[in-house]
Amino acid sequence: MQNFNIKELAKALGLSTSTVSRAFRDNSDISKETKERILAKAREFNYQPNHYASNLREQRSKTIAVIVPELANNFFSQAIHGIERVARDKGYHILIYATEDDYEKEVSFIRHLHNGRADGIIMSVSGEANDHTYLNELSQKRLPLVFFDRVYEDIITPRVITNDYDSSFSATEHLIKQGCKKIAYLVINKNLSIGKFRMQGYIDALAKYEIPFDDRLVVDCTNSYAKNNLILKRLLVDVGPDGVFTSVERLAFATYYACYDLNIQIPQQLRVIGFSSLEIAPLLNPSLTTVTQPATKIGIEAANLLFKMLEAPETVDPNEEIVLNSKLIKRRSTEK
């Protein structure tokens, strides 16, 4: 099937393809009348310059790839929303990839993107990876990359993160001030930078108030709801913390469920605080005290940074790091 292309349009107008092409781009010389005539005809036939032909010729795709661990997650969907807004304003399109925390998929996505499909990548890394050298292949080709939130520390590229250490310190301190003496820290992957920073804030806050660190209170959880439920119940029964600080939203929910199951009252018997982007945290039973990251803002900043790399690479320091502040929002789950 023959498509309606620039040749057809040129023929219909009695012009050459070069003239028609010029009508769609601003830089070249073409008379106003001719341009109008061409654009009118194009609208009539609903003609759009073929994206693949122009990109092949121009060597850029006006597309950015967004790689995230999961989609059905408040933080990431808000961040993507921010990215999408910036991209649309710039006339860029976004490709979405979900790794589901699978290292193989992450590598495979990145490798695929070497084929010119995207001009740049915005990525929040999966937790499982150990060997990140595949990303350096990337930088050889200079495909611009921006990390957000979850980063690999050994890869040098601009990043947008939040003040995780401070937030964790404050969150832990808040629990302590509310009277907690045995505070558990729940994490999904201790090795990921984000887990480490958040944990350090927790540790240092304990130290400041001279609360001894107990590693039975640091619990490495999984992505499985059922397993987490078991792990948490065991923690609550065997170790018996009086406060819980969760490094990811999902673990705060898991804590609620475990408490419901065990008939433990929040906040009377257990105070809970967690990193979370849930907009309806006030509606929970009890309303959840959160460390809330500016998710949409993070997406916007990451996209802006990537566009800066695309438009003026020399102005971007590869070590550039934008740090946004999370907010500690106190609610009933940590009341005295």
Added chain:
Amino acid sequence: MQNFNIKELAKALGLSTSTVSRAFRDNSDISKETKERILAKAREFNYQPNHYASNLREQRSKTIAVIVPELANNFFSQAIHGIERVARDKGYHILIYATEDDYEKEVSFIRHLHNGRADGIIMSVSGEANDHTYLNELSQKRLPLVFFDRVYEDIITPRVITNDYDSSFSATEHLIKQGCKKIAYLVINKNLSIGKFRMQGYIDALAKYEIPFDDRLVVDCTNSYAKNNLILKRLLVDVGPDGVFTSVERLAFATYYACYDLNIQIPQQLRVIGFSSLEIAPLLNPSLTTVTQPATKIGIEAANLLFKMLEAPETVDPNEEIVLNSKLIKRRSTEK
């Protein structure tokens, strides 16, 4: 800057580009040894066939576009997750567009996609549109389109929806059985098919139990949190319903907030049920009775349907309609 392309690779191997190209596609004849040799070399140089060149030549993009009203929404992020999974299995990529319920953006996205960027479209429509003819331009070009959840009734194309009428009937019936006599129905856009079907279920359930229909109880809300809060407070104070059925998740949350503000007890003074894909509905205060759509499944089915259209168009009836069942999950917000 000269890219590393098929020519370079061919030169490095002392072969022609056609032979190299054949190594990357299964159908053609090429000796096993040569193929191995080529693939090994390609790995060494980290070569990937340029996506734009092959798509230009092959006239398909292995990409599908997903257009949704919003991203930061449980239902849509779960649906996209389902679509992404199917697409990845098929080796397809997905482009994401958020219309933010803006008709202009919807039209603009669709028009842009005429340029060969995507092989097909999966879409949940924005509510604002009245003139849908721009979609028919689409079908002239036969760019396959699948609707999911929110559809335009006047456009003939396959669709994946849920049994909204039945669900609404059941939801309303459930409220009635719990003793409600003055049930409000909250909707965002009455004209959208989804609003209509859901409303009809509500109306018919009232009729079955001989409860007179009162149009003051049907409230058209907005996308603005602040405005909805005012509208709902007015409803609760002036009209004083004893039950609320919300056609979208957000309005159930808005009802909770309004009740908190007015110190109205749920479920004692007001029972609430709503369409919602919120996974933590059990954690709300009180836990929310929901009509839960199988969001991920809807995404999977929509993607499967689109791939069927791409792979064997003749097997797909343009009027095909897949209807999945939502689940009514009873929780505390509708207890007696």
Added chain:
DNA sequence: CATTCTTTTGTAATCGATTACTGTATCTTA
């Protein structure tokens, strides 16, 4: 050994848009 068939590889046209270069028409100015 000559002939035919099969396997493997190469040549060159093609996809659609862009743009450097070239050509033509119109306008200015001495």
Added chain:
DNA sequence: TAAGATACAGTAATCGATTACAAAAGAATG
């Protein structure tokens, strides 16, 4: 009026991969 300037439009090469067709090499057959 002639020479140069300016505005506009066309020709053809190019981006990188694919593939119909052609060619060459090797295998099989009488």
